[in-house]
Amino acid sequence: MTQLINKKLEENSSKEPNAILSSKKVFKINWDVEIPSFSKKDSYVPQKDENYIFEEDTTKAIIAGFKYNRRVMIQGYHGTGKSTHIEQVASRLNWPCIRVNLDSHISRIDLIGKDSIVLENGLQVTKFKEGIIPWALQYGAALVFDEYDAGRPDVMFVIQRVLELEGKLTLLEQNRVIVPHPSFRLFCTTNTIGLGDTSGMYHGTQQINQGQMDRWNIVATLNYLPEKIELDIILAKSENFLKKFNKNELILMIKLANLTREGFKNGDISTVMSPRTVITWAENSFILDDLDYAFRLTFLNKCDDAEKSIIGEYYQRCFAKDLPESWTHFSATTSLIEK
Ligand SMILES: Nc1ncnc2c1ncn2[C@@H]1O[C@H](COP(=O)(O)OP(=O)(O)OP(=O)(O)O)[C@@H](O)[C@H]1O
Ligand SMILES: [Mg+2]
Numbered sequence: 001m002t003q004l005i006n007k008k009l010e011e012n013s014s015k016e017p018n019a020i021l022s023s024k025k026v027f028k029i030n031w032d033v034e035i036p037s038f039s040k041k042d043s044y045v046p047q048k049d050e051n052y053i054f055e056e057d058t059t060k061a062i063i064a065g066f067k068y069n070r071r072v073m074i075q076g077y078h079g080t081g082k083s084t085h086i087e088q089v090a091s092r093l094n095w096p097c098i099r100v101n102l103d104s105h106i107s108r109i110d111l112i113g114k115d116s117i118v119l120e121n122g123l124q125v126t127k128f129k130e131g132i133i134p135w136a137l138q139y140g141a142a143l144v145f146d147e148y149d150a151g152r153p154d155v156m157f158v159i160q161r162v163l164e165l166e167g168k169l170t171l172l173e174q175n176r177v178i179v180p181h182p183s184f185r186l187f188c189t190t191n192t193i194g195l196g197d198t199s200g201m202y203h204g205t206q207q208i209n210q211g212q213m214d215r216w217n218i219v220a221t222l223n224y225l226p227e228k229i230e231l232d233i234i235l236a237k238s239e240n241f242l243k244k245f246n247k248n249e250l251i252l253m254i255k256l257a258n259l260t261r262e263g264f265k266n267g268d269i270s271t272v273m274s275p276r277t278v279i280t281w282a283e284n285s286f287i288l289d290d291l292d293y294a295f296r297l298t299f300l301n302k303c304d305d306a307e308k309s310i311i312g313e314y315y316q317r318c319f320a321k322d323l324p325e326s327w328t329h330f331s332a333t334t335s336l337i338e339k
Helices: 002-013 023-027 056-068 082-093 108-112 132-139 153-163 227-237 247-265 275-288 291-298 305-319
Strands: 019-022 034-037 072-075 097-101 113-120 123-130 142-146 169-171 176-178 185-190 218-221
Touching: 019 023, 023 034, 023 056, 023 082, 034 056, 034 082, 056 072, 056 082, 056 185, 056 218, 072 082, 082 097, 082 142, 082 185, 097 132, 108 113, 108 132, 108 153, 132 142, 132 153, 132 169, 132 176, 153 169, 227 247, 227 275, 247 275, 247 305, 275 291
Parallel strands: 072 185, 072 218, 097 142, 142 185
Antiparallel strands: 019 034, 113 123, 169 176
């Protein structure tokens, strides 16, 4: 197994971008640059989503990351397309790309590696098993740290070492220094901007050390998009929806999502509908054959009981109909016994 990995590493160590793509043509954005890419893809290149819609500013930042080896952080509310934007740009460039979720269980050892006992020619021997960072550094892959603001402090300091462009990694365990492959790239996505959870929405996130924030060369923000673009995204994603419902209903669903976002900003409610929620609502409507009930199961049941009546009002404003009172009013129950 180790031999196989080493063989793959050797094969790739001579591999550098060997083709050029036009950003305007491939991503349909208003920025015309030539982007280095690979003519062939390997098994680490993410799967292409043909219907993906590239948001201009975010895509520019990611392209700059790939082309000029910049460290790019994408920040924004949940479900707005941060992780998939990086993945989909990589898929167009045939660039190997690995996503790592930096949840609070990821430890320093997972990232760097550890000694482990392996069987070699029938004998048990201790060998150093590399973690994901040494692997990506040598393979020349793009490494994406998702939920970067949820990482544990000890883990963050490991990443700090590779954040610098020349970022060599010293493996103390092995007395070895790893020089990054020229195609190694580093990205991260976060919900907060490194100042901790100021909105109360992102429990479990931490403040990010300013020394680390300073090392990210580009910080792009991807929040909610204009209605028209969100409509295009959801139409592209939920093909089935239009088999049973119509486009106007989808427009109203997005309007409702925007009302929850406004309501959240004004402090009226504490749960917001992300584009991901709208996609899921559209899919659930197809599955359940019922827009209202799908809304209840997709979003309403995630809301605080005290706020359900406000959400019911938003629904009324968009769809001109009331949701059943027992859904939106905590105390309202339908009695089966006639008085
Ligand atoms: N521009 C887009 N084109 C097509 N689909 C999109 C687009 N943006 C988002 N999506 C879809 O929305 C969903 C959420 O996207 P993604 O997981 O990238 O969000 P995220 O911002 O990383 O969320 P989180 O902060 O929760 O990690 C995915 O199913 C994705 O395919
Ligand atoms: Mg994500």
